[in-house]
Amino acid sequence: MLSTQLAQLQQSVPVGLVDADTVVAGFDDALVGGFARVGDEAAAALAALAGAMAGTPLHDRVTEAVGKVTAGSFSQEDLASLAGARSALLGAAHDALLGQFDAAVGRDRAPRAASIGVTVEASAPRGAARAWLHETAVAGWRGVDHDLLSAVGAPVEAALAEPGLRRLAVLLDGLAAELRASLPVAMMSQVPARRWADLWSRAVLLAQDWSGAGDVETISGRLFPLGVDIHEHGTAIGVQVHGVLEPSDGQPARLVRTTVVAAKVETITGPAVWRLLQAHPVLLAALAQRRVLTVTDLPLHGGDLRWLDGQARVGEQADPFATARLLLAPAIAAATAPLDRHPAAIAEPVLLEGYTVRQTEGGLTAEWDDQQILIAVDRLPAAGPLTPALVAAASCCLGLLRWDDGRWLVQPLAVRATVKRKPVEAHNGDWAEGVTDPKVAKAEAKAGDAVAVLRERAGRLLRR
């Protein structure tokens, strides 16, 4: 990504984005207080949400739902309508921002071909989740208490038991853990209103008796990894590999992502999390050794390549920076599934070069002559070798372009830096097969093997 492209990206905010953001913020503030008693300010915010749906098929339903919530007598369906309206607004914001990005860097994006999904048979875990989300909306974040948080245990456990509901389970578990750690919310100096409303709305949508479309095609070819984005909360670890897939049938290369997620507990953290992903040795080898992957008949759903480790082989060395330089620009990206669209879901691989890093009031920024972009140093995982110091010493970075709180940021996935006059290169996936930094490895060894201790305890106590 060139500084001229960055200039084009950052010169303006899409039309309507600020208005949409204001409407969403009003809803988010209303949810802080809860819907048990809707005051004047919250009623106005909800009315604005309904107003923002004017001219869309959602308008009548959302207007009716807002009326019921404001009157204090509402159903789970009414809450689903509100969550849907909020998601539609943020989905539109996502589309506008991503359109601006695509125009700035010249990225081709294939439109979405798959159907939106189908209704499915009612399931008990979904019903339990909806009931909990309803109670939470009534209480508001300030009204959440220990009892309400203990009550999320049953829906989470039930959803975890069904592989098809993993998304809902992981989301609810992450939200509940955060709320639990924040009690009493009334005592918090600031409430993360946008974030919790994001998570609540998404959970409401995932808890509907509905299923997204399945895999739409299978694909074979060579996958060149660009970098790995690591996600983690107390009970989940996910790695999402961004890469360029060259199909074996000679079709144009595609920009794809593949994800593996494992359950964990919060005491397993740092580089140890890689050991929870050992069911995917081929993927881990490709990441740690920076190699290309040959994949056969993997299901592809939009830009999401479903990982099947047994259908992949590790090939020759492939430098991700070279991949970014040569293969990224012509690769065709895919549109995101409609209900997954949200500015926070924007994660576009970019290569940034020839910048200097400066410490500013807002944090580290990458700067060119006339341009600058904030670096998301709070997204550097403990499971990899990138540190704020290394990022600050770099002049070349492979990262993900993201949007949050009204500005673009870059999240580094790999950097090339000069440390003590020597070139250093570090990638998030470098430790996928074990820590390669002797100092960190020593600290790890000293802390002991959390996975082994817990597996021993599980073996002794769980099956009785």
Place this chain on the structure above:
Amino acid sequence: MTDADGNAWRRRSVLAVVPPARARKLAKVPFVELADGRLQGVVSSGSDIERVYVSSLVAGTHAYHCSTNNNRPCGGLRGAPCKHLEALADEAVLQYGVDRVARYLRVDAGDGVGSGTDLLARMDTRHEPTPAAVVFSRFLRHLAYLELPDSTTALPELHWFPATGAVR
């Protein structure tokens, strides 16, 4: 990043509301949590590998209890928290930091409190038997996470949960 109104969090989708738990040795106290209005957890017996103690301390009232998972009271409870409760509090402070534990239990940590044992000493604790089953089943559920199968379908909600903590 904070501003004067404490509004910096208001419109951010992605931020670390809770700092990640810190790694600690798990052999002695495999499970600690701040949940259900209690500091609670499981302490491995020093003498019998098959036995564990279930210890808990209620936030606010500071009522404590310790027993085996079969509800046999801990022999170390003689009018004061036993060594299992001290170990539990110490490990909780390692895992979450003293501020978070103190805030959850609603105790004024004050200066010079570094360990969980220090924190216990500042509380007006009293003994009140509670069934071990609730805590023990939470521990079993905790362990059961490690038995769940992996998932290879996309999980877009994880964009809200970036791995963090690279400070070395």
